[in-house]
Amino acid sequence: MIPFLDLQKINAQYADELKQAASEVIDSGWYLMGEKTKGFEKNLASYIGSSNAIGVGNGLDALRLILKGYIELGFMKAGDEILVPANTYIASLLAITDNKLKPVLVEPNLSNYNLDIDLLEKHLTDKTRAIMVVHLYGQVCWNESLVALAKKYNLKIIEDNAQAIGAEYNGIKTGALGDAAGFSFYPGKNLGALGDAGAVTTDDDKLAEVIRALGNYGSRKKYVNEYQGLNSRLDEIQAAFLDIKLKYLDQENQYRRQIASRYLNEIKNPQVILPFPSNTSFKFDDNEEHVWHLFVIRHPKRDQLQEYLAKNGIQTLIHYPIAPNKQRAYKHLNYLDFPITNTIHQEVLSLPMSAVLTVKDVEKVVKVINGFE
Ligand SMILES: *Cc1c(COP(=O)(O)O)cnc(C)c1O
Secondary structure, three states: OEOOOOHHHHHHOOHHHHHHHHHHHHHHOOOEOOHHHHHHHHHHHHHHOOOEEEEEOOHHHHHHHHHHHHHHOOOOOOOOEEEEEOOOOOHHHHHHHHOOOEEEEEOEOOOOOOEOHHHOHHHOOOOEEEEEEEOHHHEOOOOHHHHHHHHHOOOEEEEEOOOOOOOEEOOEEOOOOOOEEEEEOOOOOOOOOOOOOEEEEEOOHHHHHHHHHHOEOOEEEOOEEOOOOOEOOOEHHHHHHHHHHHOOHHHHHHHHHHHHHHHHHHOOOOOOEOOOOOOOOOOHHHOOOEOOOOEEEEOOOHHHHHHHHHHOOEOOEOOOOOOHHHOHHHHHHOOOOOHHHHHHHHHEEEEOOOOOOOHHHHHHHHHHHHOOO
């Protein structure tokens, strides 16, 4: 059986270092807002190339806190609109609606499944305050016209970087491209904690300071509360684990690129739509715009293919089976129809992908997919 993702095996690679770090934290008697968190924040900021990194409880909170911070700073208020891709994990929307802001959904494109930047302008109103780009599946969503549009209309660009840590656009890392970025260190992400964890990066020192207070009950000084904040802080033990795993992130992402390269070159089933089908001259294995959080193919008979793979011992997942605007949680958005988003949701399938997938596993996946009719 080839599992979709073997978390035990991933962390076993670093077990000695992780156990050592855990004992240090246990023995220190200090579990929150201490040296481990400070150290990881410093290393994360330097890795991303941004002036500030703030550890928070999880990726959803990272995004919630960015928007809350902009509200406290007077840049946006309840009822304002945030552009966001229709095809994303629901957390991107939850962060928006939790702040009483309005998500304005924009269709993705079929060449990379990211937000179609060309469609943004027609969705603008006098209430639009920000664009939340999601670097979906680990692939950068960015171009010069996005930057120009944001500048022209004085919009913030918020990156949902939960899936793309380590990816770069023209040598700049995601998380340092926009005005602020939210990271998730959910165990299955490319940089995974051993529990929930997240972070915000930004070059905006004022925003950073407000977010740090907001994640700590709205307080900068103990028992003095400036804002109605949350409790969303990074645990010392998770920070210690993440600091260790951060050292190996580039190497793991590079290995993911090698797997992607093999899938792309060797999957020959004519019914399978591979990522970037149109751009075959690209050197996928060192394409730094992609960190292959997920390797997502499309197939017109997706459910049958998934069943066939399962019968042959290959576990796959669907990211995602139901679009946010079709969820009961967003009943008032259910009437909206996004044909491209629908196609994606009906046809996508995520193949096994991780830093511990073996060459033999990859060969088996390729062989089984090529045998599906
Ligand atoms: C994982 C994820 C999140 C949420 O992160 P959590 O740490 O699970 O709260 C947000 N957006 C996207 C695109 C994600 O993949």
